[in-house]
Amino acid sequence: xxxxxxxxxxxxxxxxxxxxxxxxxxxxxxxxxxxxxxxxxxxxxxxxxxxxxxxxxxxxxxxxxxxxxxxxxxxxxxxxxxxxxxxxxxxxxxxxxxxxxxxxxxxxxxxxxxxxxxxxxxxxxxxxxxxxxxxxxxxxxxxxxxxxxxxxxxxxxxxxxxxxxxxxxxxxxxxxxxxxxxxxxxxxxxx
Amino acid sequence: xxxxxxxxxxxxxxxxxxxxxxxxxxxxxxxxxxxxxxxxxxxxxxxxxxxxxxxxxxxxxxxxxxxxxxxxxxxxxxxxxxxxxxxxxxxxxxxxxxxxxxxxxxxxxxxxxxxxxxxxxxxxxxxxxxxxxxxxxxxxxxxxxxxxxxxxxxxxxxxxxxxxxxxxxxxxxxxxxxxxxxxxxxxxxxx
Numbered sequence: 306x307x308x309x310x311x312x313x314x315x316x317x318x319x320x321x322x323x324x325x326x327x328x329x330x331x332x333x334x335x336x337x338x339x340x341x342x343x344x345x346x347x348x349x350x351x352x353x354x355x356x357x358x359x360x361x362x363x364x365x366x367x368x369x370x371x372x373x374x375x376x377x378x379x380x381x382x383x384x385x386x387x388x389x390x391x392x393x394x395x396x397x398x399x400x401x402x403x404x405x406x407x408x409x410x411x412x413x414x415x416x417x418x419x420x421x422x423x424x425x426x427x428x429x430x431x432x433x434x435x436x437x438x439x440x441x442x443x444x445x446x447x448x449x450x451x452x453x454x455x456x457x458x459x460x461x462x463x464x465x466x467x468x469x470x471x472x473x474x475x476x477x478x479x480x481x482x483x484x485x486x487x488x489x490x491x492x493x494x495x496x
Numbered sequence: 497x498x499x500x501x502x503x504x505x506x507x508x509x510x511x512x513x514x515x516x517x518x519x520x521x522x523x524x525x526x527x528x529x530x531x532x533x534x535x536x537x538x539x540x541x542x543x544x545x546x547x548x549x550x551x552x553x554x555x556x557x558x559x560x561x562x563x564x565x566x567x568x569x570x571x572x573x574x575x576x577x578x579x580x581x582x583x584x585x586x587x588x589x590x591x592x593x594x595x596x597x598x599x600x601x602x603x604x605x606x607x608x609x610x611x612x613x614x615x616x617x618x619x620x621x622x623x624x625x626x627x628x629x630x631x632x633x634x635x636x637x638x639x640x641x642x643x644x645x646x647x648x649x650x651x652x653x654x655x656x657x658x659x660x661x662x663x664x665x666x667x668x669x670x671x672x673x674x675x676x677x678x679x680x681x682x683x684x685x686x687x
Contacts (some may be wrong), residue, residue, distance in 0.1 A: 310624050328606065328608075329609070330606065333576070333606055333609065334571050334572070334608075334609040335562065335564060335571060335572065337569075337570075337572065339563045340562070341566070364554035364555045364558060364574065367554075367558040367559050367562070368559065368561075368572060370507065370559075370563035371526065371528060371558070371559035371562050371563055372562055372563070372566075375515065375528050378528075379557065380525050380527055381526045382524065382525045383524065383555065385524070385555070391563045392684035396522055414524075415525075416521065417519075
């Protein structure tokens, strides 16, 4: 998606350790006009899918998922990072390793909100090693629901997550895939 | 706001300890059509204010703020709950006590995204004792920005937060104010 690629070039900054800072428009301060265009793009890409619910994960996926959901006319469920779990039986639960924060989260979704009848679109802001996404996929599979597609804003194509997810057969649509980056240049994959 | 009050009556449940569960439409599964109507209502209530940015706090305020921001044509900044802080100088920082989770959070906002030139609308899903809101107000005041108004979805009018905030002179607009509640009945304040 050209609009997102151009915005990353204009406002993104690359830091040591393959960190891409996009906190001025994507995941701290957030540009709703950009999110609307992203939502429309996913609607085009998943136009033929019988999606009835969007699943994302707190915190930075929520706004992107919420804006996108308007174009699908569906509700959003967000997976919660739990401090401690003592509500066994009522929730789907998985573990997600965060390399950014160097810790493992328990992540939960109430069983009330996803079931075998659901056709889910998963939305998140970033895909790098794929840990968060694999956790969300695990939750949808526990629920017996169908994953109709996965929409990612920015994929770090030089990390393994995208390949792992595509090799599993999921319809993964990343709006910008970065093949390489350094302080001076960000190279996007042709799509 | 009648639509929200009716929805609380229909889908909310009251639990022991003055807990109102609205996780099927507000803060776990989220209804975008309802959020759109809430956004339009705040736009009406704050129509004459020169708002150029919305501030909220992760996680459950984010979707409400994002949808509302579309009616104001402004970006959203969300305050982050930090595990540990070692980026002094770059962020505004405050402490928020959570009675729900029985702990105190450090909450941060990058100094890049709020400054003296900003006219802020604060948006959040719940107002009870007011701790989260006082934390957000503290951040805006550290930045030297102007608070043009505060929009809350559900205020627990039988707790002290609303009175504290209004006594400070802020233009606080809660779309539903609950004066009392039990398992059988929720009583809303006339507005």
